[in-house]
Amino acid sequence: MxxxxxxxxxxxxxxxxxxxxxxxxxxxxxxxxxxxxxxxxxxxxxxxxxxxxxxxxxxxxxxxxxxxxxxxxxxxxxxxxxxxxxxxxxxxxxxxxxxxxxxxxxxxxxxVHGTPRRSGPIRWPEDTISIIDQICIDVPPTMFDREVTFWSLLTGRPTRPGSRPELIGLRRDRALGLGILLQRLDSGTGDDGFPVRASAHLDLATTSVVDEVGRHEGWGATVVTRFAHWTVMADPVGRRYCITDRNPRTGQ
The missing domain is CATH 3.10.180.10 (2,3-Dihydroxybiphenyl 1,2-Dioxygenase, domain 1)
Incomplete structure:
Protein backbone atom coordinates (compact mmCIF):
# COMPACT_ATOMS: atom_id res chain seq x y z
CA MET A 1 0.00 0.00 0.00
CA VAL A 112 -5.63 11.06 -3.81
CA HIS A 113 -6.07 13.93 -6.27
CA GLY A 114 -3.07 14.93 -8.33
CA THR A 115 0.44 14.87 -6.90
CA PRO A 116 0.46 16.77 -3.60
CA ARG A 117 3.53 18.86 -2.83
CA ARG A 118 4.82 19.43 0.69
CA SER A 119 4.32 22.97 2.02
CA GLY A 120 7.08 25.00 3.63
CA PRO A 121 7.21 26.54 7.11
CA ILE A 122 6.27 30.15 7.84
CA ARG A 123 8.80 32.80 8.88
CA TRP A 124 7.16 35.19 11.34
CA PRO A 125 8.05 38.88 11.94
CA GLU A 126 10.16 38.03 15.02
CA ASP A 127 12.19 35.75 12.70
CA THR A 128 10.81 32.56 14.22
CA ILE A 129 10.08 29.75 11.75
CA SER A 130 7.31 27.24 12.41
CA ILE A 131 4.92 24.70 10.90
CA ILE A 132 2.41 22.14 12.14
CA ASP A 133 4.05 19.02 10.77
CA GLN A 134 3.21 16.08 13.04
CA ILE A 135 0.25 14.16 14.39
CA CYS A 136 0.81 12.49 17.75
CA ILE A 137 -1.34 9.48 18.56
CA ASP A 138 -1.94 9.12 22.32
CA VAL A 139 -2.31 5.44 23.20
CA PRO A 140 -3.36 3.59 26.40
CA PRO A 141 -0.37 1.69 27.86
CA THR A 142 -1.77 -1.81 27.37
CA MET A 143 -2.27 -1.18 23.63
CA PHE A 144 0.88 0.80 22.93
CA ASP A 145 3.10 -1.93 21.44
CA ARG A 146 0.24 -3.23 19.31
CA GLU A 147 -0.56 0.26 18.06
CA VAL A 148 3.06 1.04 17.16
CA THR A 149 3.25 -2.18 15.14
CA PHE A 150 -0.04 -1.40 13.38
CA TRP A 151 0.98 2.08 12.24
CA SER A 152 4.48 1.01 11.25
CA LEU A 153 3.14 -1.79 9.04
CA LEU A 154 0.30 0.33 7.68
CA THR A 155 2.59 3.16 6.59
CA GLY A 156 5.59 1.00 5.69
CA ARG A 157 7.76 3.23 7.88
CA PRO A 158 10.23 1.79 10.45
CA THR A 159 10.15 3.14 13.98
CA ARG A 160 12.65 5.47 15.62
CA PRO A 161 13.08 6.24 19.35
CA GLY A 162 11.66 9.51 20.61
CA SER A 163 13.22 11.98 23.02
CA ARG A 164 11.59 10.16 25.96
CA PRO A 165 10.86 6.45 26.62
CA GLU A 166 7.12 6.89 26.13
CA LEU A 167 7.56 8.30 22.61
CA ILE A 168 8.04 6.28 19.42
CA GLY A 169 8.16 7.94 16.02
CA LEU A 170 7.84 6.60 12.51
CA ARG A 171 10.72 7.52 10.23
CA ARG A 172 9.67 10.41 8.03
CA ASP A 173 8.69 10.18 4.41
CA ARG A 174 10.13 13.46 3.11
CA ALA A 175 7.44 13.67 0.44
CA LEU A 176 4.63 13.91 3.00
CA GLY A 177 3.61 16.99 4.92
CA LEU A 178 2.90 15.13 8.17
CA GLY A 179 4.96 12.85 10.38
CA ILE A 180 3.49 10.36 12.86
CA LEU A 181 4.52 10.07 16.52
CA LEU A 182 3.01 7.70 19.08
CA GLN A 183 2.90 8.47 22.80
CA ARG A 184 2.23 5.95 25.55
CA LEU A 185 -0.21 7.38 28.08
CA ASP A 186 0.35 6.95 31.82
CA SER A 187 -3.05 5.35 32.38
CA GLY A 188 -5.60 3.38 30.41
CA THR A 189 -8.58 4.95 32.20
CA GLY A 190 -9.98 8.47 32.16
CA ASP A 191 -11.10 10.69 35.02
CA ASP A 192 -14.50 8.97 34.89
CA GLY A 193 -12.90 5.57 35.46
CA PHE A 194 -13.77 4.24 32.00
CA PRO A 195 -11.14 2.89 29.59
CA VAL A 196 -9.76 5.46 27.17
CA ARG A 197 -9.30 4.96 23.46
CA ALA A 198 -6.45 6.22 21.34
CA SER A 199 -6.83 9.82 20.22
CA ALA A 200 -4.54 12.39 18.64
CA HIS A 201 -3.19 15.91 18.93
CA LEU A 202 -1.08 18.10 16.66
CA ASP A 203 2.58 19.06 17.12
CA LEU A 204 4.14 22.25 15.81
CA ALA A 205 7.88 22.45 15.05
CA THR A 206 9.62 25.77 15.65
CA THR A 207 13.03 27.41 15.87
CA SER A 208 11.98 29.18 19.10
CA VAL A 209 9.48 27.63 21.48
CA VAL A 210 9.49 30.78 23.66
CA ASP A 211 8.61 33.12 20.77
CA GLU A 212 6.05 30.73 19.38
CA VAL A 213 4.32 30.31 22.75
CA GLY A 214 4.07 34.08 23.09
CA ARG A 215 2.55 34.40 19.64
CA HIS A 216 -0.07 31.76 20.40
CA GLU A 217 -0.89 33.36 23.75
CA GLY A 218 -1.56 36.57 21.84
CA TRP A 219 -4.31 34.73 19.94
CA GLY A 220 -5.88 33.41 23.15
CA ALA A 221 -4.06 30.12 23.86
CA THR A 222 -2.77 29.20 27.33
CA VAL A 223 0.23 27.22 28.55
CA VAL A 224 -0.66 23.88 30.14
CA THR A 225 2.78 22.38 30.91
CA ARG A 226 6.36 23.25 30.02
CA PHE A 227 8.95 20.55 29.31
CA ALA A 228 12.60 20.82 28.27
CA HIS A 229 11.96 20.50 24.54
CA TRP A 230 8.26 21.27 24.15
CA THR A 231 5.34 23.11 25.69
CA VAL A 232 1.80 21.76 25.93
CA MET A 233 -0.75 24.39 24.93
CA ALA A 234 -4.53 24.71 25.06
CA ASP A 235 -6.26 26.70 22.34
CA PRO A 236 -9.07 29.16 23.22
CA VAL A 237 -11.63 26.37 23.76
CA GLY A 238 -9.23 23.99 25.54
CA ARG A 239 -8.02 21.77 22.68
CA ARG A 240 -4.48 20.65 23.48
CA TYR A 241 -1.48 20.60 21.16
CA CYS A 242 2.30 20.90 21.50
CA ILE A 243 4.88 23.46 20.43
CA THR A 244 8.13 21.54 20.01
CA ASP A 245 11.81 22.37 19.59
CA ARG A 246 12.39 20.68 16.22
CA ASN A 247 13.70 21.73 12.83
CA PRO A 248 10.63 23.01 10.92
CA ARG A 249 12.13 22.00 7.58
CA THR A 250 13.20 18.43 8.42
CA GLY A 251 11.00 17.59 11.43
CA GLN A 252 14.06 16.32 13.31
Missing amino acids: QIRWLTAYLDFAAAQFGTEVTYWRAITGSTVSPPRGPHREFATLEPFTGDSHLRVQRIEEGPGGVHLDIHLDDPRRAAVEVTELGGSLVADHPTHLVYESPAGMRFCLVP
Missing part, protein backbone atom coordinates in the same frame (compact mmCIF):
# COMPACT_ATOMS: atom_id res chain seq x y z
CA GLN A 2 1.59 3.26 -1.13
CA ILE A 3 0.48 6.27 0.87
CA ARG A 4 0.47 9.33 -1.37
CA TRP A 5 -0.45 12.01 1.20
CA LEU A 6 -1.55 12.50 4.82
CA THR A 7 -4.04 15.09 6.04
CA ALA A 8 -4.88 15.94 9.65
CA TYR A 9 -8.52 16.86 10.19
CA LEU A 10 -9.47 19.12 13.09
CA ASP A 11 -13.02 18.15 14.07
CA PHE A 12 -14.81 21.07 15.78
CA ALA A 13 -18.13 21.06 17.61
CA ALA A 14 -20.67 23.26 15.83
CA ALA A 15 -20.77 25.87 18.61
CA GLN A 16 -16.96 26.29 18.45
CA PHE A 17 -16.42 26.06 14.72
CA GLY A 18 -16.02 29.73 13.83
CA THR A 19 -13.78 30.56 16.80
CA GLU A 20 -11.60 27.52 16.25
CA VAL A 21 -11.15 28.03 12.52
CA THR A 22 -10.11 31.65 13.14
CA TYR A 23 -7.55 30.59 15.74
CA TRP A 24 -5.96 27.75 13.76
CA ARG A 25 -5.90 29.84 10.59
CA ALA A 26 -4.02 32.54 12.48
CA ILE A 27 -1.36 30.38 14.14
CA THR A 28 -0.63 28.46 10.94
CA GLY A 29 -0.49 31.52 8.71
CA SER A 30 -3.09 29.95 6.43
CA THR A 31 -6.04 31.13 4.42
CA VAL A 32 -9.34 29.28 4.61
CA SER A 33 -10.92 27.74 1.54
CA PRO A 34 -14.62 28.23 0.74
CA PRO A 35 -16.72 25.72 2.71
CA ARG A 36 -17.79 22.54 0.95
CA GLY A 37 -19.77 19.38 1.66
CA PRO A 38 -23.53 18.76 1.77
CA HIS A 39 -23.85 20.95 4.87
CA ARG A 40 -20.86 23.23 4.17
CA GLU A 41 -19.09 21.49 7.02
CA PHE A 42 -15.61 21.09 5.49
CA ALA A 43 -12.86 23.59 4.73
CA THR A 44 -9.11 23.55 4.07
CA LEU A 45 -6.39 25.56 5.81
CA GLU A 46 -4.45 26.54 2.72
CA PRO A 47 -0.71 27.27 3.05
CA PHE A 48 1.13 29.91 1.04
CA THR A 49 3.32 27.27 -0.61
CA GLY A 50 2.67 23.65 -1.48
CA ASP A 51 -0.47 21.66 -0.75
CA SER A 52 -2.52 21.59 2.41
CA HIS A 53 -2.16 18.88 5.04
CA LEU A 54 -4.59 20.54 7.50
CA ARG A 55 -8.36 20.61 7.16
CA VAL A 56 -11.30 21.44 9.42
CA GLN A 57 -14.71 19.87 9.88
CA ARG A 58 -17.80 20.99 11.75
CA ILE A 59 -19.47 18.13 13.64
CA GLU A 60 -22.94 18.19 15.14
CA GLU A 61 -22.34 15.81 18.05
CA GLY A 62 -19.48 15.17 20.46
CA PRO A 63 -16.50 17.28 21.55
CA GLY A 64 -14.49 16.87 18.36
CA GLY A 65 -10.84 15.91 18.11
CA VAL A 66 -8.27 15.13 15.44
CA HIS A 67 -8.38 12.34 12.87
CA LEU A 68 -6.12 11.35 10.00
CA ASP A 69 -6.96 11.04 6.31
CA ILE A 70 -4.75 8.64 4.34
CA HIS A 71 -4.72 9.47 0.62
CA LEU A 72 -4.28 6.53 -1.75
CA ASP A 73 -4.66 5.64 -5.40
CA ASP A 74 -7.22 2.93 -4.59
CA PRO A 75 -8.69 3.16 -1.05
CA ARG A 76 -10.90 0.08 -1.43
CA ARG A 77 -8.00 -2.08 -2.48
CA ALA A 78 -5.93 -0.73 0.42
CA ALA A 79 -8.81 -1.49 2.80
CA VAL A 80 -8.12 -5.21 2.45
CA GLU A 81 -4.62 -4.72 3.85
CA VAL A 82 -5.87 -2.40 6.60
CA THR A 83 -8.30 -5.07 7.76
CA GLU A 84 -5.61 -7.76 7.69
CA LEU A 85 -3.40 -5.58 9.91
CA GLY A 86 -6.14 -5.23 12.52
CA GLY A 87 -8.05 -2.12 11.47
CA SER A 88 -11.84 -2.14 11.94
CA LEU A 89 -14.27 -0.68 9.41
CA VAL A 90 -16.55 1.93 11.03
CA ALA A 91 -18.37 3.38 8.01
CA ASP A 92 -18.41 2.85 4.25
CA HIS A 93 -19.16 6.06 2.35
CA PRO A 94 -19.10 6.55 -1.43
CA THR A 95 -16.21 9.01 -1.11
CA HIS A 96 -14.20 7.43 1.73
CA LEU A 97 -13.89 4.61 4.24
CA VAL A 98 -13.75 5.24 7.99
CA TYR A 99 -11.57 2.89 10.05
CA GLU A 100 -10.35 2.50 13.61
CA SER A 101 -6.91 1.28 14.64
CA PRO A 102 -6.63 -1.53 17.21
CA ALA A 103 -6.55 1.06 20.02
CA GLY A 104 -9.47 3.05 18.60
CA MET A 105 -7.78 5.88 16.65
CA ARG A 106 -10.10 7.02 13.83
CA PHE A 107 -8.73 7.48 10.33
CA CYS A 108 -10.11 7.61 6.80
CA LEU A 109 -8.99 6.08 3.52
CA VAL A 110 -9.57 8.61 0.74
CA PRO A 111 -8.59 8.87 -2.94
Whole structure:
Protein backbone atom coordinates (compact mmCIF):
# COMPACT_ATOMS: atom_id res chain seq x y z
CA MET A 1 0.00 0.00 0.00
CA GLN A 2 1.59 3.26 -1.13
CA ILE A 3 0.48 6.27 0.87
CA ARG A 4 0.47 9.33 -1.37
CA TRP A 5 -0.45 12.01 1.20
CA LEU A 6 -1.55 12.50 4.82
CA THR A 7 -4.04 15.09 6.04
CA ALA A 8 -4.88 15.94 9.65
CA TYR A 9 -8.52 16.86 10.19
CA LEU A 10 -9.47 19.12 13.09
CA ASP A 11 -13.02 18.15 14.07
CA PHE A 12 -14.81 21.07 15.78
CA ALA A 13 -18.13 21.06 17.61
CA ALA A 14 -20.67 23.26 15.83
CA ALA A 15 -20.77 25.87 18.61
CA GLN A 16 -16.96 26.29 18.45
CA PHE A 17 -16.42 26.06 14.72
CA GLY A 18 -16.02 29.73 13.83
CA THR A 19 -13.78 30.56 16.80
CA GLU A 20 -11.60 27.52 16.25
CA VAL A 21 -11.15 28.03 12.52
CA THR A 22 -10.11 31.65 13.14
CA TYR A 23 -7.55 30.59 15.74
CA TRP A 24 -5.96 27.75 13.76
CA ARG A 25 -5.90 29.84 10.59
CA ALA A 26 -4.02 32.54 12.48
CA ILE A 27 -1.36 30.38 14.14
CA THR A 28 -0.63 28.46 10.94
CA GLY A 29 -0.49 31.52 8.71
CA SER A 30 -3.09 29.95 6.43
CA THR A 31 -6.04 31.13 4.42
CA VAL A 32 -9.34 29.28 4.61
CA SER A 33 -10.92 27.74 1.54
CA PRO A 34 -14.62 28.23 0.74
CA PRO A 35 -16.72 25.72 2.71
CA ARG A 36 -17.79 22.54 0.95
CA GLY A 37 -19.77 19.38 1.66
CA PRO A 38 -23.53 18.76 1.77
CA HIS A 39 -23.85 20.95 4.87
CA ARG A 40 -20.86 23.23 4.17
CA GLU A 41 -19.09 21.49 7.02
CA PHE A 42 -15.61 21.09 5.49
CA ALA A 43 -12.86 23.59 4.73
CA THR A 44 -9.11 23.55 4.07
CA LEU A 45 -6.39 25.56 5.81
CA GLU A 46 -4.45 26.54 2.72
CA PRO A 47 -0.71 27.27 3.05
CA PHE A 48 1.13 29.91 1.04
CA THR A 49 3.32 27.27 -0.61
CA GLY A 50 2.67 23.65 -1.48
CA ASP A 51 -0.47 21.66 -0.75
CA SER A 52 -2.52 21.59 2.41
CA HIS A 53 -2.16 18.88 5.04
CA LEU A 54 -4.59 20.54 7.50
CA ARG A 55 -8.36 20.61 7.16
CA VAL A 56 -11.30 21.44 9.42
CA GLN A 57 -14.71 19.87 9.88
CA ARG A 58 -17.80 20.99 11.75
CA ILE A 59 -19.47 18.13 13.64
CA GLU A 60 -22.94 18.19 15.14
CA GLU A 61 -22.34 15.81 18.05
CA GLY A 62 -19.48 15.17 20.46
CA PRO A 63 -16.50 17.28 21.55
CA GLY A 64 -14.49 16.87 18.36
CA GLY A 65 -10.84 15.91 18.11
CA VAL A 66 -8.27 15.13 15.44
CA HIS A 67 -8.38 12.34 12.87
CA LEU A 68 -6.12 11.35 10.00
CA ASP A 69 -6.96 11.04 6.31
CA ILE A 70 -4.75 8.64 4.34
CA HIS A 71 -4.72 9.47 0.62
CA LEU A 72 -4.28 6.53 -1.75
CA ASP A 73 -4.66 5.64 -5.40
CA ASP A 74 -7.22 2.93 -4.59
CA PRO A 75 -8.69 3.16 -1.05
CA ARG A 76 -10.90 0.08 -1.43
CA ARG A 77 -8.00 -2.08 -2.48
CA ALA A 78 -5.93 -0.73 0.42
CA ALA A 79 -8.81 -1.49 2.80
CA VAL A 80 -8.12 -5.21 2.45
CA GLU A 81 -4.62 -4.72 3.85
CA VAL A 82 -5.87 -2.40 6.60
CA THR A 83 -8.30 -5.07 7.76
CA GLU A 84 -5.61 -7.76 7.69
CA LEU A 85 -3.40 -5.58 9.91
CA GLY A 86 -6.14 -5.23 12.52
CA GLY A 87 -8.05 -2.12 11.47
CA SER A 88 -11.84 -2.14 11.94
CA LEU A 89 -14.27 -0.68 9.41
CA VAL A 90 -16.55 1.93 11.03
CA ALA A 91 -18.37 3.38 8.01
CA ASP A 92 -18.41 2.85 4.25
CA HIS A 93 -19.16 6.06 2.35
CA PRO A 94 -19.10 6.55 -1.43
CA THR A 95 -16.21 9.01 -1.11
CA HIS A 96 -14.20 7.43 1.73
CA LEU A 97 -13.89 4.61 4.24
CA VAL A 98 -13.75 5.24 7.99
CA TYR A 99 -11.57 2.89 10.05
CA GLU A 100 -10.35 2.50 13.61
CA SER A 101 -6.91 1.28 14.64
CA PRO A 102 -6.63 -1.53 17.21
CA ALA A 103 -6.55 1.06 20.02
CA GLY A 104 -9.47 3.05 18.60
CA MET A 105 -7.78 5.88 16.65
CA ARG A 106 -10.10 7.02 13.83
CA PHE A 107 -8.73 7.48 10.33
CA CYS A 108 -10.11 7.61 6.80
CA LEU A 109 -8.99 6.08 3.52
CA VAL A 110 -9.57 8.61 0.74
CA PRO A 111 -8.59 8.87 -2.94
CA VAL A 112 -5.63 11.06 -3.81
CA HIS A 113 -6.07 13.93 -6.27
CA GLY A 114 -3.07 14.93 -8.33
CA THR A 115 0.44 14.87 -6.90
CA PRO A 116 0.46 16.77 -3.60
CA ARG A 117 3.53 18.86 -2.83
CA ARG A 118 4.82 19.43 0.69
CA SER A 119 4.32 22.97 2.02
CA GLY A 120 7.08 25.00 3.63
CA PRO A 121 7.21 26.54 7.11
CA ILE A 122 6.27 30.15 7.84
CA ARG A 123 8.80 32.80 8.88
CA TRP A 124 7.16 35.19 11.34
CA PRO A 125 8.05 38.88 11.94
CA GLU A 126 10.16 38.03 15.02
CA ASP A 127 12.19 35.75 12.70
CA THR A 128 10.81 32.56 14.22
CA ILE A 129 10.08 29.75 11.75
CA SER A 130 7.31 27.24 12.41
CA ILE A 131 4.92 24.70 10.90
CA ILE A 132 2.41 22.14 12.14
CA ASP A 133 4.05 19.02 10.77
CA GLN A 134 3.21 16.08 13.04
CA ILE A 135 0.25 14.16 14.39
CA CYS A 136 0.81 12.49 17.75
CA ILE A 137 -1.34 9.48 18.56
CA ASP A 138 -1.94 9.12 22.32
CA VAL A 139 -2.31 5.44 23.20
CA PRO A 140 -3.36 3.59 26.40
CA PRO A 141 -0.37 1.69 27.86
CA THR A 142 -1.77 -1.81 27.37
CA MET A 143 -2.27 -1.18 23.63
CA PHE A 144 0.88 0.80 22.93
CA ASP A 145 3.10 -1.93 21.44
CA ARG A 146 0.24 -3.23 19.31
CA GLU A 147 -0.56 0.26 18.06
CA VAL A 148 3.06 1.04 17.16
CA THR A 149 3.25 -2.18 15.14
CA PHE A 150 -0.04 -1.40 13.38
CA TRP A 151 0.98 2.08 12.24
CA SER A 152 4.48 1.01 11.25
CA LEU A 153 3.14 -1.79 9.04
CA LEU A 154 0.30 0.33 7.68
CA THR A 155 2.59 3.16 6.59
CA GLY A 156 5.59 1.00 5.69
CA ARG A 157 7.76 3.23 7.88
CA PRO A 158 10.23 1.79 10.45
CA THR A 159 10.15 3.14 13.98
CA ARG A 160 12.65 5.47 15.62
CA PRO A 161 13.08 6.24 19.35
CA GLY A 162 11.66 9.51 20.61
CA SER A 163 13.22 11.98 23.02
CA ARG A 164 11.59 10.16 25.96
CA PRO A 165 10.86 6.45 26.62
CA GLU A 166 7.12 6.89 26.13
CA LEU A 167 7.56 8.30 22.61
CA ILE A 168 8.04 6.28 19.42
CA GLY A 169 8.16 7.94 16.02
CA LEU A 170 7.84 6.60 12.51
CA ARG A 171 10.72 7.52 10.23
CA ARG A 172 9.67 10.41 8.03
CA ASP A 173 8.69 10.18 4.41
CA ARG A 174 10.13 13.46 3.11
CA ALA A 175 7.44 13.67 0.44
CA LEU A 176 4.63 13.91 3.00
CA GLY A 177 3.61 16.99 4.92
CA LEU A 178 2.90 15.13 8.17
CA GLY A 179 4.96 12.85 10.38
CA ILE A 180 3.49 10.36 12.86
CA LEU A 181 4.52 10.07 16.52
CA LEU A 182 3.01 7.70 19.08
CA GLN A 183 2.90 8.47 22.80
CA ARG A 184 2.23 5.95 25.55
CA LEU A 185 -0.21 7.38 28.08
CA ASP A 186 0.35 6.95 31.82
CA SER A 187 -3.05 5.35 32.38
CA GLY A 188 -5.60 3.38 30.41
CA THR A 189 -8.58 4.95 32.20
CA GLY A 190 -9.98 8.47 32.16
CA ASP A 191 -11.10 10.69 35.02
CA ASP A 192 -14.50 8.97 34.89
CA GLY A 193 -12.90 5.57 35.46
CA PHE A 194 -13.77 4.24 32.00
CA PRO A 195 -11.14 2.89 29.59
CA VAL A 196 -9.76 5.46 27.17
CA ARG A 197 -9.30 4.96 23.46
CA ALA A 198 -6.45 6.22 21.34
CA SER A 199 -6.83 9.82 20.22
CA ALA A 200 -4.54 12.39 18.64
CA HIS A 201 -3.19 15.91 18.93
CA LEU A 202 -1.08 18.10 16.66
CA ASP A 203 2.58 19.06 17.12
CA LEU A 204 4.14 22.25 15.81
CA ALA A 205 7.88 22.45 15.05
CA THR A 206 9.62 25.77 15.65
CA THR A 207 13.03 27.41 15.87
CA SER A 208 11.98 29.18 19.10
CA VAL A 209 9.48 27.63 21.48
CA VAL A 210 9.49 30.78 23.66
CA ASP A 211 8.61 33.12 20.77
CA GLU A 212 6.05 30.73 19.38
CA VAL A 213 4.32 30.31 22.75
CA GLY A 214 4.07 34.08 23.09
CA ARG A 215 2.55 34.40 19.64
CA HIS A 216 -0.07 31.76 20.40
CA GLU A 217 -0.89 33.36 23.75
CA GLY A 218 -1.56 36.57 21.84
CA TRP A 219 -4.31 34.73 19.94
CA GLY A 220 -5.88 33.41 23.15
CA ALA A 221 -4.06 30.12 23.86
CA THR A 222 -2.77 29.20 27.33
CA VAL A 223 0.23 27.22 28.55
CA VAL A 224 -0.66 23.88 30.14
CA THR A 225 2.78 22.38 30.91
CA ARG A 226 6.36 23.25 30.02
CA PHE A 227 8.95 20.55 29.31
CA ALA A 228 12.60 20.82 28.27
CA HIS A 229 11.96 20.50 24.54
CA TRP A 230 8.26 21.27 24.15
CA THR A 231 5.34 23.11 25.69
CA VAL A 232 1.80 21.76 25.93
CA MET A 233 -0.75 24.39 24.93
CA ALA A 234 -4.53 24.71 25.06
CA ASP A 235 -6.26 26.70 22.34
CA PRO A 236 -9.07 29.16 23.22
CA VAL A 237 -11.63 26.37 23.76
CA GLY A 238 -9.23 23.99 25.54
CA ARG A 239 -8.02 21.77 22.68
CA ARG A 240 -4.48 20.65 23.48
CA TYR A 241 -1.48 20.60 21.16
CA CYS A 242 2.30 20.90 21.50
CA ILE A 243 4.88 23.46 20.43
CA THR A 244 8.13 21.54 20.01
CA ASP A 245 11.81 22.37 19.59
CA ARG A 246 12.39 20.68 16.22
CA ASN A 247 13.70 21.73 12.83
CA PRO A 248 10.63 23.01 10.92
CA ARG A 249 12.13 22.00 7.58
CA THR A 250 13.20 18.43 8.42
CA GLY A 251 11.00 17.59 11.43
CA GLN A 252 14.06 16.32 13.31
